[in-house]
Amino acid sequence: MARVLITDDAAFMRMQLKDIISKLGHEVIGEAENGLIAIEQAKELTPDLITMDITMPEMNGVDATKEIKKILPGTKIIMCSAMGQQSMVVDAIQAGANDFVVKPFNMDRIKESLGKVLS
Template sequence: MATVLITDDAAFMRMQLKDNLTKLGYEVVGEAENGRDAVEQFQELKPDLVTMDITMPEMNGEEALKEIKQLNSNAKIIMCSAMGQQSMVLDAIQAGANDFIVKPFTPERIEEAVKKVL
């Protein structure tokens, strides 16, 4: 069973992602509220996949993505963005993100992205 670390500053979004991923048979091993938290938990938990919100306090998703990629260049990361963040998504893809999903999520899109990345 693949393990996932969910990163989003909104508890509601983490809950929604966790619900969807659990139903798809993945194990959510951690939840982070910001990029700094995500980097720390990534080192500790070594998940198979990280979902990363782009806009967060303390450290944004793109900065966290870069730090995680420095720790492990093979890290699998799916960026989560709101509508209208295309340029940030492109920057994240160039920095090594494997895919992205746009809020509001559909269970189908989550499944498609995760299967593609893993």
């Protein structure tokens, strides 16, 4: 079971992810609505895994991923973003993301990503 921090500026997306991740047997230990809060939460909670939206106010997911990887290099990060942002996939992977999931996602895709990243 992984301890997961969910980062997304949309409350309904956080709720949807929390529901899926919990049903898959993992523990959601925190939620953040932007990259700055994600960094603070990551320092405080030291999650095993972080789901990270790309486009958010204050600080985007790519910049937040870079910062978190500096502080907690062992933390796994799955980027979640809407269709049409494929150019950002490369940025995300270069920033240290371990996988990328396109919204809208379903339980199977999240399960597949978690399995890949946590194995």
